[in-house]
Amino acid sequence: MLETENLGKTYSTGDEALRDVSVTIDGREVVAMIGPSGAGKSTFVRCINRLVEPTTGRVLLDDRELTGLDDDGLRNARRNIGMVFQEYNLVERLTVMENVLSGRLGYVSNWAALRRNFPPEDVERAYELLGLVGLDGMEDKRVDELSGGQRQRVGIARAVVQEPKIVLADEPTSSLDPETSRDVMDLLTDIAVDRDVPVLINIHEVDLAEKYADRIIGLHDGALVFDGPAADLTDESKGIIYRGDEPPKSGRPVGSSEPTDAGTTDRRADREPLPAED
C-alpha cells in the first residue's frame, strides 16, 4: 500500500510543482494520473521513490516512511518500487538481458554486478518476463537495435523483475504510436492482476486512462483536483483538471471519497464551470 501525505515540491527555481497531494493506492488497482503538462505528474511520481526530493509531506510504502530514510534505507526501499519511464531510460549500449537484470542490482554485491554474475533465480525470472512481454530470444541483442515498443517492453520487464510492491509508470506511452501504446497499457494492467500489485500510471491521453484505469487521479497546477473511479470522470471534472475550472461547492476534489484539503485553496464560490472539451 502506497500512501502520500500532503506531498509537496518546490524547486530551487521557486517553481511550486506539487502542493499537498495526499493519495492512497492499494491492492491491485490500476491508477491513472492525468493532468495538463506541467501539472506536476512527473514530479509526483519521482517524489515517491525520491528521484526528486519532496520538500514537504510524507511517503509511506506498506506503512514504512520513505521520506527521511538515509541512503542505504532509501536504496532498500527503492527495490520495492518498479519504475517505467517515458523515454524508456534503458542503457542503450547494454544488452536486453543486462538491462532487465539491472532491476536486480539492489540484491547483488557491487563485485557480482561488475562481473554480471546474477543468481540463477534472477536469470530464470528475467527469461520468464522476457517471454511475458514478447521478447523471446532477444536477450543478447543490444538495446540500441530495438524499436521503441520493444524498448518499453524491456523497461517493463526491468521494473517487474524487481518483484516490486508497486509499479510507477511515468508517461509510458507518449513516445509510442497508438497501437503500441495499447499493447503497453495491456501489459501494465495485466501485471497489476497477475502480480497482485498496484500500478500508478501517469499519462496524458485521457482516452487511454479511461479505458484501462480502475481509478483516476487528476492534477492541476500541482494540486489534487480529482480522485475517483474512472467511471466518475465527467466532462465537468475534465474541465477542472485541464483548465482549472472552479470545482463545485462541495469543497472536496470531485469524486473524492475521503476528505482532503487539496484543491480547496483559493476557492471562489458561485462560478459556473465551463463545459469540458477533451
Next chain:
Amino acid sequence: MAGTSPEWRRFDARERLFRIGSVVVAAAVVIGSWEWLDMSLQYVATAPTQVGDLLGRMYPPDIGYLPNTVGPLAETIQIAVVGTIGAVLIAAPVAYISAENTTPNRATYALGKVIVTVSRSVHTIVWALLFVVMFGPGALAGTVATAVRSIGFVGKLLGEEIEEIDFGQVEGVRASGASPFQLLVYGIVPQIKPALVGVSVYRWDINVRAATILGFVGAGGIGVQLFEAIDSFAWRTVSGILLAILGVVLVSEVVSAYARRKVR
C-alpha cells in the same frame, strides 16, 4: 522458450578468453615496461614526500618578483606572435601542395606531407637547440623554432580545409580566364579564410605556452628567468614566475577562444 535455461553469461567462452587475454597482455606490457625501467622502489616510495617537500619550499610565492617578469613575459608573447605569423606564411604554400585537390603533382604532394610530418614530430625545444646553434642564443632562435614547429600543425589543418573546399567556385573563377595566382586569391582564399584565422589564433595560443620553455636552451622568453631561478634554488621566485606564466597562459586562452568565436 521462457525459462529454458537459467544459465546466462554476458559473453560466451571465446569472448571471455579474448577479454581476459587482452587484459593479461596489457598488464604484461605495463609491468614489463616498469621492470625495464629498473627504477629503485625506494625512490618511487619517497617520491610524494620529495615533491611535497619541494612544493613546501615554493610557498609562499615571491610576489615582489612579479614586476621583473613583465619584460620577459612580453617577449614570450612576441615570440609567439612572430613565430605564428612566420609559420602561417610558410604553411600556406605547404598546405597548398599537401592538399590532394590542389597539389601540382605526386612529388609535391609527398614533399608537403614530409614537411608537415617532420615539423610536427620534432618538439619546439629540439628545434630551439638547433636554431641556437645557427642564430646564437636569444629570441631570434626561439622565434624561428616556434615558427618551424608550427608549420606542420598549421599546414596539416589548412591542407585538410583546402581538401574540403567547393571546387565549383574555383572553376567559376578559372572559366573567367584567371591566372593561377588570381585563382588562388579569388577562388580558394575566401573559402578557407575563417579556418585560416581560427587555426592561426589557436596555434598562437599553443605557442604562448610553448614559448615559456624556450629559455631552457637560451632561446629567449620568460624561461630564461625561470631556469636561472631554478639553478639558484630560489624556489619562491620559481613559484612566483610559475604564477605569472599561469596568468598569461589563461589570458591568452581566453583571448584565443574569444577570437575564434568571432570569426566563425
Next chain:
Amino acid sequence: MYGAVLSLVVWSVASLQITPGRFLSGLGYGYELIESMLPPETGSANTARLVDRMIETIAMAMVATVGGIAISLPVAFGAAGNLSPRPVYYLSRGIISVTRAIDGLIVAIIAVIALGFGPLAGIVAISFKTIGFFSKLFAEDLEDIDMGGVEAVRATGATRFQSVAYGVVPQVVPRFAGLAVYRWDINIRSSTIVGIVGAGGLGVLLQRAYQRYMYDYVATILIAIILVVLIAEFVSALVRRRVQ
C-alpha cells in the same frame, strides 16, 4: 580588430629586433650545421645506446599513460557537472586548468630536481600532463551521456557504484578507449624529449650528443625520434578507427 592585431605584430617584430642581416647570417650557419650532421652516425655502440633509449622512451610512455589515466579518472568524474557536487566540480576544474597551463618540460625540470635524474621524473611529469588533457576531454564525454539510464538504474535501488557501472560506464567505454590511445600517442612524443632536462628516454642522448657537438649523432637521434612518433601516431590512428 585588425588594427589591434596589426599593432601587436608591429610591436612584436620591433621588440624582438629580428633583422634580415641576423636572419641571413644564421642561415649561413645552418648550412654548416647540416653539413656536420651528414652523414648521420651509425656506429654500433651508439646505435645500441639508441635502441636502448628508444625502448626506455616507449616504456616510460606506457607507465605514464596508465598512471596518468588512473589519476585522471576521479578528476574527470569530479569535473563532470552532471555527476558531481559543486565543490568537487570546482576543485576538479581547478586541477585541470593548472595541469594544462604549465608546460610539460617545466614540470619535468621540477620533477628532476625533486626526484633526481632518470625515467621516474619523466613518468611523473608525463602523468601530470596527462591529468589535464585526459580529465578535461573525458569529463566532456561524461557530461554528454544520457542521464535517463542512470536515473532508471538508481530507481531500482542500485548502489552509487552500481549506477555508475551499469548506467554511466557502458555509455563512455568507446570514448574512453579512444582518448586513452590518443593520449598514449601524445605521451610517446613527450617521452622522446623530456630527457633533454634529464628525465629519461631519447632526449637524454640528444642532450649529451648536442653538448659534445656530435651533430651527426644528433641527426641519427632526430631520425629515431621522428620514427617513434610516426609509429605511435599510426598505431593510435589504427586503434581509434577500430574502437569508434
